[in-house]
Amino acid sequence: MAYRDIDMNLSAETLAIQKEVRKFAKDVMRPVGIELDQMADPADVIAQGSPLWDAYKGFRDLELHLNSIPPEYGGTAGTLDPMASYLISEELGYGDVGLTVSFGASGMPFGFAALFAPFIPEMEQMVRDYVEDKKGEVVGCWAITEPEHGGDWSLGGEAPECGPSVTGVLKGDEYIVNGEKAAWVSNGTLATHAVLHVGLDPDKGMGGTGLALIPLDLPGISKGAPLNKIGQRPLNQGSIIFEDARIPKQYMVLEPSTMVDMNMGETILAGANGGMAQIFAGLAKAAYDEAFNYAQQRVQGGVPIIEHKNIKLDLFKMFTRVEAVRANSRRMALYNAAQNALGQPPSGAHAVAAKCLATETATWVASKAVQIFGGNGLTKEYPVEKIFRDARAGMIEDGVNETLGLAAAEFL
Numbered sequence: 001m002a003y004r005d006i007d008m009n010l011s012a013e014t015l016a017i018q019k020e021v022r023k024f025a026k027d028v029m030r031p032v033g034i035e036l037d038q039m040a041d042p043a044d045v046i047a048q049g050s051p052l053w054d055a056y057k058g059f060r061d062l063e064l065h066l067n068s069i070p071p072e073y074g075g076t077a078g079t080l081d082p083m084a085s086y087l088i089s090e091e092l093g094y095g096d097v098g099l100t101v102s103f104g105a106s107g108m109p110f111g112f113a114a115l116f117a118p119f120i121p122e123m124e125q126m127v128r129d130y131v132e133d134k135k136g137e138v139v140g141c142w143a144i145t146e147p148e149h150g151g152d153w154s155l156g157g158e159a160p161e162c163g164p165s166v167t168g169v170l171k172g173d174e175y176i177v178n179g180e181k182a183a184w185v186s187n188g189t190l191a192t193h194a195v196l197h198v199g200l201d202p203d204k205g206m207g208g209t210g211l212a213l214i215p216l217d218l219p220g221i222s223k224g225a226p227l228n229k230i231g232q233r234p235l236n237q238g239s240i241i242f243e244d245a246r247i248p249k250q251y252m253v254l255e256p257s258t259m260v261d262m263n264m265g266e267t268i269l270a271g272a273n274g275g276m277a278q279i280f281a282g283l284a285k286a287a288y289d290e291a292f293n294y295a296q297q298r299v300q301g302g303v304p305i306i307e308h309k310n311i312k313l314d315l316f317k318m319f320t321r322v323e324a325v326r327a328n329s330r331r332m333a334l335y336n337a338a339q340n341a342l343g344q345p346p347s348g349a350h351a352v353a354a355k356c357l358a359t360e361t362a363t364w365v366a367s368k369a370v371q372i373f374g375g376n377g378l379t380k381e382y383p384v385e386k387i388f389r390d391a392r393a394g395m396i397e398d399g400v401n402e403t404l405g406l407a408a409a410e411f412l
Contacts, residue, residue: 003285003319010083011081011084013081014081014083014087017080017088018084018087018088018091020062021062021064021088021091022091022094024058024062024095025092025094025096026094028058029095029096029100030096032052032054032055032096032234033095033096033234033386034383035051036051036098036099036233036234037233038380039233041228042225042227042228042233043225043226045226045234045236046226052099056103056136056139057134057136059103060136063076064088064092064103065103065107067080068107068108068110068114069107069110069111069131070114073114073117073124073128074128074131074132075114075131077111082334082337082338083330085337086278086330089275089333090278090279090281090282090326090329091282092282093278093280093282093286094282094285094286095286096390097280097282097283097390097391098232098233098235098390099234101232101397102186102236104279105141105186105187105191106136106139106140106141106187107140108195109126109140109193109194109213110126110138112195112253113127113213113253114127115253116213120250122248123213123253126193126213126215137192139187139190139192140191140192140193140194140195141185141187141188141191141195141240142185142186142195143166143194143195144181144185144195144197145181145185146166146179146180146182147165147183147239149162150182150400150403151399151400151403153197153206153399154399154403154407155406155407156207156265156407157205157206158204158206158207160202160205162206163199163209164206165179165180165199166178166179166180166181166196166197166242167200168198168199168200168247170249173249174247174248175200175246175247175252176245176246176247177196177198177220177245177246177247178242178245179242180241180242181196181239181240182239183237183238183239184227184237185237185238185239186236187235187236188224188227188236188237188239189223189224189226189236189239191216192215192216192217193214193215193216194212194213194214195212195213196211196212196214197210197211198210198211200255201256209259210255210256210259211253211259211264212251212252214247216240218245218247220244220245220246221240221241221242221245222241222243223238223240223241224238224240224241225238226238230392230393231386231389231390231391232390232393232397265348266346266348267345269348269352269404269407270350270352271346272351272398273351273355273399274333274355276355276394277328277329277332277351277355277357277358278329278333280359280361280362281325281358281361281362283390283391284321284322284325284326284362284366285322285326286387287318287362287366287384287387287388287391288315288319288322288365288369290383291315291368291384294372294373294382295311295315298373298376314371318365318369321364321365322361325361325362328353328357329354329357329358332347332350332351332353335347335350347411348407349412351408352404352405352408353405353408355398355404356395356401356405358394359394359395359397360395360401363388363391366384366390366391367388369384369388370388
């Protein structure tokens, strides 16, 4: 029952990338994630001298932050085999999903900015600053969720009450922005830049949303305290507050009509949830591996517990589900990568289905792993209790699975 990867026809380059990222995930991300998880105060996670910054430096030393940036700006987007890109995400998720989400969110504003860099000088400078940063001093976030609006972002709605609470009014060459993004913004209190969803036409509800790419040191922008939560504690989250914040007009890269015309709703839904599927497939495998290795070592009844039929059967059921979710997330990722390469829209329905399957599978497998560990599975001496907490958070993260399913059903 030893784990055998059966991916075929992987190039030597892809295998080398996988090996390098796997080493980083196991040797750096896993121990750093455990150390950060055990910090009582979430403010300590992002403090100067925290091991978080060692993980960020390692991630950027491997130049993994360049995967969303086009080559003309020093990135590697479009140059990697799509399977290599997938395997990078899965291996990172195997190491620590909270850190992986932080790494992913850190690049979002700059990947978007690269699309507008040919036309807006500020966007090009933003991208180049990110590319050159090796220490984690330039970090992005996705400022979308609000205290009053979580599922609304997935379900949409044209009624004014469905529209964003963070609103902007154009005055001269600036937008005056007011409101608050919720404490669930990933990288919220450490980010230097944001992808900001802001209501520009309140009468149109969510259809009146614009998209801005902004530095977070603009006048009128402040941040709340880091969020204290049950799972993914290495992932900093916190609120961003706008009080008559002055955002230069050129930073508002998409007006509401353009957002609708470009079908940005499904594109964003597919990108965010597709990425979540890949990393939680990795977490599901991590939970299985922990249980399998423990079952070989733990002796009860005079034999390793893997020799007991109920444990052996549970491990096989876990293995089956992990393989199913890995295969599903690969298929979705490769299809959507091909669509993006052709300039065609990705499949939001497949991405959301893969996210829901991956997070629910990771939670089920992690729960089974805790059960196999018995009482030891409830202690912090072993990583399975953390893996379980991290997995459970994924069923709510980036939208609760039920709401995401309702939204994605519109794209069937």
